[in-house]
Amino acid sequence: MVIEGRRERERSARRELIITTARSIAEAEGWEAVTTRRLSSEIEYSQPVIYKHFAGMEDIAEAVAVEGFTELATVIRNARAGTETAEQALTRTAEAYLDFARTSPAVYDAMFSRPTTLHFAAADTPPQLMAAFGELREVVEPLGEDEDFDTLTEVVFAALHGLATLRRGGRLRPDHDTDRIRMLVRQITT
Structure with missing residues (x-):
């Protein structure tokens, strides 16, 4: 033993x-x-x-991705901790999400860009992926009434992912991150 x-x-x-x-x-x-x-x-x-x-490199990259989702869940949880308003929580979360994507580009690629067998929004979705989505949903839920919060969370995620990907690819002006986050928060919260 x-x-x-x-x-x-x-x-x-x-x-x-x-x-x-x-x-x-x-x-x-x-x-x-x-x-x-x-x-x-x-x-x-x-x-x-x-x-x-x-089994191969794909499995290794998926393992990196799964660890990345665990880290992203922590990043989001920490970003919203101690915030006083839903808008403040979304702003800090957006900043933290974009910072995560910027400082861990290979992990972010494994999570979202590389081909994978990981299933999202399915019965066999790994718990680490669900936890990251759940943390983002916790940020989004206070923002609306009678909303489909899963769909709203997907929209926020898609916006953040788009900003992260376009910024990283040099397709957005680098000195306007704060303005983009402010506009995104305003659009989601009003």
Whole structure:
């Protein structure tokens, strides 16, 4: 029993090392630099060890994405904590969301841009994805009466995602982030 517990801890630690290393390489050099050969070299385990944990690079990127959703849920929860009004909560959440997308671009890509088998808004949606959506819904819910809050949350998410993606791609003026957030909040709250 003790040996089994130790083996499971070691297995979990190896899995986390693979995820962390993939994320680190992707953040520094882009996802195209993340290969099983590169990971094997970086973590000093053979490629077959990596394949014991993940079927391939897509699975590794999905694991990074799932961790990203956990982090995003925390970011949103922290952003709305201590706010006094719904508008203030949405403003801080929008700022925090855009900051997350800007400071963790490879994770954000894994979450939203890379092909994935993760299902959104489905019976088999991973709990980490549901938690991030739920945190955003908590921000949105106080904003309206008799609304379909899931749909309103999707609209807010789509707006934030659009702003993050367009900003990152250099398709928006970099010095107008505050104005865009203010306009978005005004449109959602009035």
